[in-house]
Amino acid sequence: MFKAIVSAETLSSALDSVSVLVEECKIHLEEDGLRIRAVDPANVGMVDLSLDADAFESYEADGGLIGVDLSRLEDIAGMAESGQLVQLELDEETRKLHAQIEGLEYTLALIDPDSIRQEPDIPDLDLPARVVLEGKDVNRAVTAADMVSDHIALGVDEAEEYFYVDAEGDTDDVHLELTADDLIDLEVGSAHSLFSLDYLKDMNKAIPADAEVAADLGEEFPIKMYFGFAEGQGQVTYMLAPRIQSD
Amino acid sequence: MGNAALRDIASIESIPFDELEGSVVAVDAHNWLYRYLTTTVKWTNSSTYTTPDGTEVANLVGMVQGLPKFFEHDIVPVMVFDGGPSDLKTDEIESRREQRESYEEQLEVAREEGDQVAIAQLESYTQRLTPTIQETSRELLRFLDVPVVEAPAEGEAQAANIVRNGDADYVGSEDYDALLFGSPRTLRQLTSKGDPELMDLQATLDDHDLTLEQLIDVAIMIGTDFNHGVDGVGPKTALSLVHEHGDLWSALEARGDHVEYGDRVRQLFRDPNVTDDYEFTTDLDPDVAAARDYVCEEWAVDADEVARGFERIEESLVQSGLDRWT
Numbered sequence: 108m109f110k111a112i113v114s115a116e117t118l119s120s121a122l123d124s125v126s127v128l129v130e131e132c133k134i135h136l137e138e139d140g141l142r143i144r145a146v147d148p149a150n151v152g153m154v155d156l157s158l159d160a161d162a163f164e165s166y167e168a169d170g171g172l173i174g175v176d177l178s179r180l181e182d183i184a185g186m187a188e189s190g191q192l193v194q195l196e197l198d199e200e201t202r203k204l205h206a207q208i209e210g211l212e213y214t215l216a217l218i219d220p221d222s223i224r225q226e227p228d229i230p231d232l233d234l235p236a237r238v239v240l241e242g243k244d245v246n247r248a249v250t251a252a253d254m255v256s257d258h259i260a261l262g263v264d265e266a267e268e269y270f271y272v273d274a275e276g277d278t279d280d281v282h283l284e285l286t287a288d289d290l291i292d293l294e295v296g297s298a299h300s301l302f303s304l305d306y307l308k309d310m311n312k313a314i315p316a317d318a319e320v321a322a323d324l325g326e327e328f329p330i331k332m333y334f335g336f337a338e339g340q341g342q343v344t345y346m347l348a349p350r351i352q353s354d
Numbered sequence: 355m356g357n358a359a360l361r362d363i364a365s366i367e368s369i370p371f372d373e374l375e376g377s378v379v380a381v382d383a384h385n386w387l388y389r390y391l392t393t394t395v396k397w398t399n400s401s402t403y404t405t406p407d408g409t410e411v412a413n414l415v416g417m418v419q420g421l422p423k424f425f426e427h428d429i430v431p432v433m434v435f436d437g438g439p440s441d442l443k444t445d446e447i448e449s450r451r452e453q454r455e456s457y458e459e460q461l462e463v464a465r466e467e468g469d470q471v472a473i474a475q476l477e478s479y480t481q482r483l484t485p486t487i488q489e490t491s492r493e494l495l496r497f498l499d500v501p502v503v504e505a506p507a508e509g510e511a512q513a514a515n516i517v518r519n520g521d522a523d524y525v526g527s528e529d530y531d532a533l534l535f536g537s538p539r540t541l542r543q544l545t546s547k548g549d550p551e552l553m554d555l556q557a558t559l560d561d562h563d564l565t566l567e568q569l570i571d572v573a574i575m576i577g578t579d580f581n582h583g584v585d586g587v588g589p590k591t592a593l594s595l596v597h598e599h600g601d602l603w604s605a606l607e608a609r610g611d612h613v614e615y616g617d618r619v620r621q622l623f624r625d626p627n628v629t630d631d632y633e634f635t636t637d638l639d640p641d642v643a644a645a646r647d648y649v650c651e652e653w654a655v656d657a658d659e660v661a662r663g664f665e666r667i668e669e670s671l672v673q674s675g676l677d678r679w680t
Contacts, residue, residue, distance in 0.1 A: 149673070227676065228680040232679060329676060348673065348679075
């Protein structure tokens with residue numbers, strides 16, 4: 108059983124943060140909210156999302172599991188105007204999801220969850236450095252790096268106590284330093300890892316400019332980025348595997 | 355390429371690539387290469403892989419298409435080539451050519467004598483792989499640091515031996531005969547889109563309450579690469595005959611049938627010509643730039659034709675996967 112009413116904006120934010128990595132996903136309809144975990148086919152980027160029941164206008168579920176084509180569901184959410192509500196109801200018999208926006212009714216065929224890529228195990232990471240910054244600073248760093256390169260180095264200078272972003276292109280370089288004063292918070296630790304900008308750009312798209320993003324980093328370790336949406340009632344954790352640094 | 359009727363009795367299930375990550379696969383190189391070679395020749399304009407002096411190296415195009423799949427899934431392929439000279443030095447080409455000519459002569463003799471077993475064996479050695487293809491395939495693998503093992507005879511039998519010795523996790527072959535060579539675990543469809551199939555020897559034997567020797571006898575009755583089966587005997591009949599009579603000879607006797615060279619074929623599977631004298635490391639350090647130069651400069655292959663394949667290999671080398679931390 109699943110029946111919920113949610114603002115189109117909240118629904119879109121949740122779906123968008125998953126669809127940057129995968130086209131289809133499983134959605135767990137837990138009693139206390141939705142949960143999605145997915146990894147891209149190359150096993151490089153992972154998303155772990157939860158949307159609390161409190162983020163909904165109304166929410167009833169009893170632990171079911173559905174499989175969805177994300178772009179179809181995003182299209183439905185996109186039909187709503189700002190501030191409109193989307194009513195969702197699962198038809199257990201036909202395994203279809205009914206969506207209603209004002210007078211508009213849409214019936215979405217679901218995907219057999221067994222046919223969707225298995226949900227990944229969450230990597231066991233003990234990352235020594237933490238950088239807390241605003242979404243718009245993530246955007247600034249990624250956009251600047253993308254102008255010169257296809258990868259980006261993120262790290263923490265332990266001696267000088269600042270977070271840095273490095274991108275080296277064939278001809279041009281980008282360098283950005285943010286001290287504790289520029290950041291919301293900085294926990295200094297040994298950190299330097301390279302990441303693919305293709306992935307970071309996609310993840311960046313889903314990060315709201317005003318969100319507080321906590322990024323955990325290590326030495327040639329994955330980055331773990333955590334942020335909230337829907338007034339903190341939705342939580343997203345991204346994990347991205349590093350590029351291998353040539354010696 | 356083996357008898358597809360064996361599929362009916364083999365224990366086969368689909369296995370996702372995720373579960374193969376980090377594994378070592380002893381690939382029947384001839385079998386693998388041949389698939390890419392035929393696809394390339396069929397779908398690619400021959401001018402893209404023909405050198406100015408008219409030598410065709412479609413194998414290089416095909417291999418650059420096929421190899422990324424291993425790298426992307428973090429699988430180490432060990433390419434096991436059918437019997438022949440083992441040294442990769444260019445001054446060995448001549449001896450390899452001589453070897454090939456000698457095989458061809460032997461093949462002619464075998465045809466005159468009607469020796470079906472020898473014909474089948476020799477045909478597989480001489481099939482389509484020109485000395486240039488033999489040499490350039492090995493050389494490309496060398497640049498990419500992909501291990502190569504030279505089998506004394508059938509590559510497939512040697513690959514099975516490597517897995518039995520615990521030096522690789524799977525045999526990679528489309529050929530159902532891999533079971534008969536005692537390959538414990540065989541991956542099929544490594545050259546196709548989608549997930550591979552895992553063919554499990556012990557499960558196959560358990561399913562039908564057979565020993566490997568009996569499975570070989572069943573196969574000989576339905577036919578293998580090296581012999582024609584008994585007319586009118588399919589997998590079901592062969593199974594019940596072996597169950598009832600215990601082995602090939604008693605089963606044939608009971609039916610009043612005969613399999614020509616049955617004894618030799620049986621010997622070939624039971625005691626194949628393989629060696630434990632091989633060596634390889636699985637920590638690969640490919641030189642993609644050198645491989646690209648070799649293919650595009652030295653052998654004048656159209657760079658566009660292989661660009662995507664080399665990019666995929668490069669990408670797999672610079673990007674780690676999250677599973678490393680789970």
